[in-house]
Structures are given as C-alpha cells and as structure tokens.
Amino acid sequence: MAHKEITVTVNGVTSTRTVEPRTLLSDFLRHDLRLTGTHVGCEHGVCGSCTVLLDGAAVRACLVLAAQVDGHTVETVESLADEGRLCGAQRAVMEEHGLQCGFCTPGILMSMAAAERDEQTADEVVSTVLQGHVCRCTGYLGLRAAIERHFREREAAR
Amino acid sequence: MSERLIGASVPRLHDERLLRGDGHYVDDIDAIGALHVAFVRSPVAHGHVTRFDATAALRAGAALVLGPDDIARLTGPLPTIWRIPGQHLGEVELAAHTVRYVGQPIGLVVARDRASAEDAVELVEIEIDPLPQVIGIDAALADGAPLVYPEIGTNVAGEIHFGAPVEDVDKAVTDAPHVVERVFDVQRICHSPMEPHGLLAEWVPSVGSMTVWISTQVPHVVRTGVAAGLRLRADQVRVVAPDVGGAFGGKAVLSVDETLVCLAAKVVGGRVKWIEDRRENLTASYQGRGQRAHARLALDADGRFLALHTWIKGDLGAYPSQAGSGPFQVAGLTVEGPYRFELAAATVTAVYTNTVPTGAYRGYGMQESSWIRERLIDDAARELGLDPVELRLRNMISPRELPHTTHTFLTYDSGDYPEALRRAAELAGQRRKPSTGRIRRGVAVTSAVEVTGFAPSALLEMFAIDMAGWESARVRVNEDGTVTVFAGVISIGQGVETALAQIVAEQMGVPLDWVSVQLGDTATSPYSNLTSQASRSVTLAGGALMHAGERMRARMHALAAAHLGVAVEDVKLDGAVFRSSERETTWREVAHRGWMGWGRPDPDRIQLEEVVDFDPPAITFAHAAHGAAVAVDLDTGTVTVEDYWSVNDSGVLVNPRIADGQIVGGIAQGLGIALHEQVLFDDATGAPLTTTFADYHLPRSKDVPDVVVEHRVTPSAHNPGGFKGLGEGGTMLPPATVANAVANAVPEIAGSLTVTPLTPQRVWELLSDAGLAG
Numbered sequence A: 001m002a003h004k005e006i007t008v009t010v011n012g013v014t015s016t017r018t019v020e021p022r023t024l025l026s027d028f029l030r031h032d033l034r035l036t037g038t039h040v041g042c043e044h045g046v047c048g049s050c051t052v053l054l055d056g057a058a059v060r061a062c063l064v065l066a067a068q069v070d071g072h073t074v075e076t077v078e079s080l081a082d083e084g085r086l087c088g089a090q091r092a093v094m095e096e097h098g099l100q101c102g103f104c105t106p107g108i109l110m111s112m113a114a115a116e117r118d119e120q121t122a123d124e125v126v127s128t129v130l131q132g133h134v135c136r137c138t139g140y141l142g143l144r145a146a147i148e149r150h151f152r153e154r155e156a157a158r
Numbered sequence B: 001m002s003e004r005l006i007g008a009s010v011p012r013l014h015d016e017r018l019l020r021g022d023g024h025y026v027d028d029i030d031a032i033g034a035l036h037v038a039f040v041r042s043p044v045a046h047g048h049v050t051r052f053d054a055t056a057a058l059r060a061g062a063a064l065v066l067g068p069d070d071i072a073r074l075t076g077p078l079p080t081i082w083r084i085p086g087q088h089l090g091e092v093e094l095a096a097h098t099v100r101y102v103g104q105p106i107g108l109v110v111a112r113d114r115a116s117a118e119d120a121v122e123l124v125e126i127e128i129d130p131l132p133q134v135i136g137i138d139a140a141l142a143d144g145a146p147l148v149y150p151e152i153g154t155n156v157a158g159e160i161h162f163g164a165p166v167e168d169v170d171k172a173v174t175d176a177p178h179v180v181e182r183v184f185d186v187q188r189i190c191h192s193p194m195e196p197h198g199l200l201a202e203w204v205p206s207v208g209s210m211t212v213w214i215s216t217q218v219p220h221v222v223r224t225g226v227a228a229g230l231r232l233r234a235d236q237v238r239v240v241a242p243d244v245g246g247a248f249g250g251k252a253v254l255s256v257d258e259t260l261v262c263l264a265a266k267v268v269g270g271r272v273k274w275i276e277d278r279r280e281n282l283t284a285s286y287q288g289r290g291q292r293a294h295a296r297l298a299l300d301a302d303g304r305f306l307a308l309h310t311w312i313k314g315d316l317g318a319y320p321s322q323a324g325s326g327p328f329q330v331a332g333l334t335v336e337g338p339y340r341f342e343l344a345a346a347t348v349t350a351v352y353t354n355t356v357p358t359g360a361y362r363g364y365g366m367q368e369s370s371w372i373r374e375r376l377i378d379d380a381a382r383e384l385g386l387d388p389v390e391l392r393l394r395n396m397i398s399p400r401e402l403p404h405t406t407h408t409f410l411t412y413d414s415g416d417y418p419e420a421l422r423r424a425a426e427l428a429g430q431r432r433k434p435s436t437g438r439i440r441r442g443v444a445v446t447s448a449v450e451v452t453g454f455a456p457s458a459l460l461e462m463f464a465i466d467m468a469g470w471e472s473a474r475v476r477v478n479e480d481g482t483v484t485v486f487a488g489v490i491s492i493g494q495g496v497e498t499a500l501a502q503i504v505a506e507q508m509g510v511p512l513d514w515v516s517v518q519l520g521d522t523a524t525s526p527y528s529n530l531t532s533q534a535s536r537s538v539t540l541a542g543g544a545l546m547h548a549g550e551r552m553r554a555r556m557h558a559l560a561a562a563h564l565g566v567a568v569e570d571v572k573l574d575g576a577v578f579r580s581s582e583r584e585t586t587w588r589e590v591a592h593r594g595w596m597g598w599g600r601p602d603p604d605r606i607q608l609e610e611v612v613d614f615d616p617p618a619i620t621f622a623h624a625a626h627g628a629a630v631a632v633d634l635d636t637g638t639v640t641v642e643d644y645w646s647v648n649d650s651g652v653l654v655n656p657r658i659a660d661g662q663i664v665g666g667i668a669q670g671l672g673i674a675l676h677e678q679v680l681f682d683d684a685t686g687a688p689l690t691t692t693f694a695d696y697h698l699p700r701s702k703d704v705p706d707v708v709v710e711h712r713v714t715p716s717a718h719n720p721g722g723f724k725g726l727g728e729g730g731t732m733l734p735p736a737t738v739a740n741a742v743a744n745a746v747p748e749i750a751g752s753l754t755v756t757p758l759t760p761q762r763v764w765e766l767l768s769d770a771g772l773a774g
Helices: A025-032 A088-095 A104-117 A124-132 A141-157 B016-018 B056-060 B068-074 B114-121 B138-142 B166-175 B219-228 B256-268 B280-285 B326-333 B366-384 B388-395 B415-428 B458-461 B496-508 B537-564 B587-597 B656-676 B734-745 B746-754 B758-767
Strands: A004-010 A013-019 A051-054 A057-060 A074-075 B035-041 B045-055 B064-066 B105-111 B125-130 B155-162 B178-187 B199-202 B209-214 B239-242 B271-275 B287-299 B304-318 B343-352 B439-451 B471-477 B483-486 B514-518 B570-575 B577-579 B583-587 B607-614 B620-633 B639-649 B709-711
Touching: A013 A025, A025 A051, A051 A104, A057 A104, A074 A104, A074 B178, A088 A104, A088 A141, A088 B016, A104 A124, A104 A141, A104 B016, A124 A141, A141 B656, B035 B114, B035 B256, B045 B068, B056 B125, B064 B256, B068 B105, B105 B114, B105 B256, B138 B287, B138 B304, B138 B343, B155 B326, B166 B287, B166 B304, B166 B343, B178 B366, B178 B656, B199 B256, B209 B219, B209 B256, B219 B239, B219 B256, B256 B271, B287 B326, B287 B366, B304 B326, B304 B366, B326 B343, B326 B366, B366 B388, B366 B439, B366 B734, B366 B746, B388 B415, B388 B439, B388 B471, B415 B620, B415 B639, B415 B709, B439 B734, B471 B496, B471 B537, B483 B496, B483 B537, B496 B514, B496 B537, B537 B570, B537 B577, B537 B583, B537 B587, B537 B607, B577 B587, B583 B587, B620 B734, B639 B656, B639 B734, B656 B709, B656 B734, B734 B746, B746 B758
Parallel strands: A004 A074, B035 B271, B209 B239, B304 B343, B483 B514, B639 B709
Antiparallel strands: A004 A013, A051 A057, A051 A074, B035 B105, B045 B125, B064 B105, B155 B343, B178 B287, B199 B209, B199 B271, B287 B304, B439 B620, B471 B483, B471 B607, B570 B577, B577 B583, B620 B639
16 A cells, blocks of 8 residues: 655644555554544544544544645644643543543543634533533533533633 | 541542543553454354355465464363353353354454454455344244254253242232233443453563453453463463543453454464454444343232232343343342332343343343333332322331341341432422423432442352452552552542542541552452452442551551650651650651561561451442433424432442542433433344444433432441442433333323333334324
C-alpha cells in the first residue's frame, strides 16, 4: 500500500510522519504520536470517546483519516492542562464527580473545549455537549452538573 | 484523631490523572515490537469445521496462524466456576471443531499490526458443514428442536430447585382465592464498557514466564485460567490489570478469545496484543441476562402473600461460560425480596442455544428476580383493587422480624424495608404531574433486597460454587513513613482505591495523602478470587483493612513508645509527630527504626506490614426502594422517565459521593434495560443484528433524569466497618419500577408489560392492541 507523508501540528508541536492511507487519525494520535489520552470506544463515530479538535472544531478522530489532517492543526486532551494545572473544565468534572472509569472523559472534555470556543451559553451546552457522547458509568448527572457549573463560572467571570 | 475520613466525600485519588489523559488502559501500554491478533470467527451459528487452510494467509506475511487442530494440540480447557446439577460440560474447551454461535473464534492470525492481521484473516480458507441451529429459549425447549449437543439428547443443560417442594406450592396456588400468573422475559444485554476487552501477553521463552496485562475484574482468576489453558504452572503466569475502562461483570471471567491471545504469545515467543473492537464486543463477548420466567403469585382475600413460584429458564448460549448459570440461580434464590411468603420456591432450568454464551452482568440475577416479583405484586394490587404500596407494606418484613431467613435459605441481617418504601412513595407522591392530552403519566415504587459482600467461603462451598469469598489486604508502612495498601480487589472505575485509602488513613490516624493503594497485580496483590464483583470490594477488602489499619496503628505506637522509653498509653500521634509528656519523635523516624529492626518490642516481628484475611460470618444485605414517574406518549409509544428516586441503605458509607455515583450509574444501566438495550439475533440464521452502537442503544444523557438519591444507614454487623455493598443495587429496580409506572399511567396494558425493553415499538403495539394508539 502506498504510504503518504503528512505534516501536522498536534498540541502545538509540528511533526512529519509517514502513514498508510487507511490509518485513522485516532490510531495515528495514539500509536504514532503516543498521545494515548484520545480513546477509541466504537470506531464508528457513535460514542464520542475519541473526540479531538481539528482546526478548533470537535471531530471524531475515528472518522477522520490521518492523511486528511495533513497541513492542519489538531488538539487533544493532553493540551488542556495549563502548565500542569487542570483547566476549568477538568476541575469542574472532578469536583462534580463527572467521571468514573475515565475512558469517555477525554472526548467529553474536548467537546467542552469546542463549546467554549463557540461561545455557547451555559443553557445551551448541557444538551449540546453530551448529545455526542456515551458514558456507561456515571449516568450523566455529574457530567451535567460539571458542564453547567463550568459554563456558569465562565459567564460569571466575563 | 484528625477529622473523620470514613464518611467524607473526598475527591477520588486517580481523577486528576484520568482527566489529563494520563490514564493507563491496556491499549495505552507501550507495545513496541508486539504482534497483533485478529480472530477467524464463525460466520454460522452451528456446524462442523471441515477445513481450515492458512496457506494464503501465511504466504501474505502473517507471522502465525492457529486453527482448531493447533489449538486442540496446544491447550487444555478452562475450568468453570458455577455449575448447575446435571451440567455435562464442566470445562470450557478452547478448540472449536464444532462451532455453536456466530462469532465463535475458530482460529487466529498474528501479524505486525492489527490491520495486517485482519487482512490475513480474510485469506484463511474455512469450510463448515452447517448444522441446524436453535435460537431462543422456547425454540430450544420445543419438541424436536435441533440440539446444540446431540450427544446429551436435550438442550437442557441442568436444573436446580430452591425452596419449598413444588407440589406444596402447586397446592397452595390451586387453593388460593387469588392468583396472578405471568411469563416475564429479560432480554440479553451487552455490558458495553466504553473500553472493550483487550490484553497484551508476553512470553519470555528463556525463563518460561507469561505476563498478561489485561482489562479484567479478576487478575487471579485470569492467572488460574491462563495456566490451565496453556498447561503452565500458576507461578509462571503474572497478570496485571492496568486502568480498566468499565467492566460491569463483563470482565469477571477469562474468555476463550483472551486465552488464545496468550497462546499466540507463547507460540511466537514474544509479545502479542489484541484489543477487542466494538463489533466483537457487541457480538462475540459473553453477554448478560437472557431469561424467561413463568411466575405465579397466590394471595388470600386480604392480599396476604400465600405462595410464590417462579420457573426460570435461562439462556446459557452455546456453552456454560465460567460463570455459567450463576445469574439464573441467583434470580431463583432472591425472588422473595423484602416480603414474607407462606411458601416460596424457584426452579431454574439452564438451556443451550446457538448464541454467544452469557454470564455475569451488574445486578446478577437480582434485577431479573426484582422484575418478576415487583411486576407480579403490582398487577396483583391492580386486580385486587388495593393500593400497591399498601399491598407491599402488608407483606413486607419489618425491622423487628430481622434476621429473617427466606425459603431459599438466605438470611437477611438488617435494615428498615418499610421505611425506605414509605419514603420513596412520599417522594414520588410529591412530584406527580397530571396527564395531558395524549400524554399519560404514572408513578410507581418498588423494593428489593440486595446480596452484597458475596461470602463467606463456607457458604460458597455449600452451594458448590468454585469461588472463595474471603478477601485479604496488607498495610505496609514504608521506610519513609508513607503507607502502601495492597488488596486483592481491583479498580474498575468505581473508585475503590480512594475508599480503601480513606479506611486505612482513618484507622491509622494519618493524612490521606500519605496512603497509596496498589491493586491488580498477581505478583504483589494478595490472592483474591471474586475480587471486585458482587458488590463486595468495600465490604470485604474494607473489612480486612479496618483490622489491618488498626493493627498497624497499634504497632507504630508501640514502636514509638519503645523508642521514647515510655508506656504506649503515653504516646500520642500529633500530625507527623509522636509526642509523650517529655519527648517526641517523628512518624518517619519510627518507620525508619522499624525497618532497621531497632528497639522492637516484639523480637519476632520486624517488617512494618500487617496482613489480614477477612472471611465474614455471613452475607450482608443492602436494600433499596425506588420510585419512577413516567410519561407515555399514546401516539408514539415512547416512554419518558421524568423523575426517579432511590432510597438506599448500604450501611456505613465510606465516601458518599462515590456511593451516589455508583447508585446513579447503576440506575442508568437499569433504565437501559427498562427502555433501550437489547441484543437481537436473526432467528433464521443466528446472526447478531445489534452489531454497532447505532443498533444497540445505550442510555444517553437525555434518557437519564436528575435522579434523587437518599441514604439510610443501618450498619452491618457482619464486618468491622458496618459496610454493605452498593455497586449493583442501582441496576436492580429500574425495569420493574418503570414498567409499573407505565402500568399506572396506562392500566389498560398493565398485564401485558412482561417484556423489556419497553421500546416505543413494543409499547405502541400494546397500546394498539388495547385500542389506545393513534
């Protein structure tokens, strides 16, 4: 199979790699770049665990080919903490017990990050962010509380 | 003593790591150099494998291909754990010369990466002589049904009876003034942890050692199974459970697939990896539930429960998994719930079908028994014209009647079942919304008793369950004074490491951040057989740590007293400093002296370790009452759960926030059973129809209302912490509660609410039959 060379900026670091055309972005991030915080839950775009930001917008990394991100910018969960300090969304999820096994959590955090950039309101986000995610452990109550809290705090800080 | 830690909702110790994306699940382990497995799976539900030709796959570059003959030559069977009388299959064979379900592994391919392995699987040529298949319990028990095992002449795998003789129950039912009789189904469920199964196996030929990193609930059971399957000694196998991304009973045994990956590692003499994909998880992993029950409840004219009989037919699938018929047996054992019956009995028949085997799923028989009992009682109240809460209370075991032994010989220890039910009814009553137009609304409350802290070992022996009930834990004060806790239970996302650390810190009187918890490695963890399943981790490992922490506290104080030359009563731990009236020393110095072996009060005890084995005297029973308010759309058949309440008694709670998370998460899974989730097969071919998350509907955020959880605390007398389990309780009652609320909303279809999930289609059909649909 013909390989393809791609140059991509991931979490601020630009690198050039050779990939198979069929390589998924999720596998590229996890196995080529060893950024294992992006989790693969279903590989068919339903569960949302692999959500990352592509040029600032939330995408399912399992539905994007690595070859498609050539020349683009990708952000993963590993980019969220600021100089080692948890970001507001991460703190809110922890404080509201919005995670148990933690497998789906990185994807949800990335959807929260996308909603922040979209300037979504606290009233909007609770339904929009979790629309695209499956969590098998928490029953969502802690996640809803965390999302609402985080976006209310952002609104209050403006 | 500083502030109480047992009972404090402290943040979980591992959350920050998980939130950063620094979780360490099995697929995150650096597997450089590892080869990858893809399985050759059966495309048919039943047949003899007559050809398995790997020539083309090997020519295309596969590193290894194993077929049924290789597997038969190289492996032994896996032991089963819970059998049923009459069961002819006492072991799980790894080689499949005869396939019995679609998706059964026939062989495997090893290649440099997963994609190449999957490519090579396409090149393996197989031929299968098809045999007639049988899908579903009724089909399997029909006259002339195709036989999954022709050599035994029946699809019945075995049968067991619990409680009163069936003739006595029959007579009581015949003589009773009122009888409710129904057939209740519980669908098959796929556990669907967000992290599927997976493992990395490493065989080091020079030393003959196998290390298995695996997403599991039971590292020691995996070790036993891998050793048996690969004909190794237990001491050659080390099993490590890294972070586990959810389990729910689905990772409570070792599967054939997993064992074969270890075999591949042994044959190639290196590292081999397999991460289950979601299609495999939904179709070829052991499933949960799958039963049909013929149930009869007899009442007198006052609504007193005279007799209860359930005949449970459980779908084992193609062979008994290691857990086998266990869940169906528990359904039979627990069907009485929190009520008095003059007579009660359960008959359990395990049935073979040509589908993937079943086993443990959160709630383990107790959701199924609650479904039967609470639906029957609800229909009885309706037929007798009694208030369903009043009918329950009339027959409910009161606190002064405890301990109470059921007809199936379970002895309930403590709790106030009526108070919890009354409170749930009060909560539900306050929030009732009216029906509007084509939206009908209804409420219901239910009650259940939960087997938790599954033990003691002697009881399991009595029931011929090949499991150990005891748990062990070790507390070590390290040479710098930090504390390491080793326990046999493991973390599957439930937060048990935090709860165990809280127990130890409180018992020792040290800050929580001095304590770390090490779980899930057979090289360092105490032996544990059942580990983290059956709602037992805090109850049993926590029980062991109550003792171990207290003993270690006493030893540190004794060492400090000896060092200070004062009586132990004169030593107080104040922060990190031991003080007596005149002198002081640090906790760290005492730990250092301890490991140096200096000044020890007892010459024979040096290591600062305390190991406690805890085998409780009896099962401790948690209980709960649930309430639901639902809206039923008569035009679409859609059931919406608008409110949900849980009044739960799990004894002393170590971390109430974690407890709430377990209960709410369990309720969400229960709502999935009630309304959404079902594994479906094509009856004509046995092919699975629910192969993606687009077909298999897991509950989403919009499907789970803002559940209200209230706690009652009746401390257990069966362990030193007063703990009762709570991992499964949330899952037990939602299907019955939601169905009863639907019955309350639409009494015209009450008697037909016998099958879950109550999907819009199913409800609409019932509404249509009743002339109510649009």
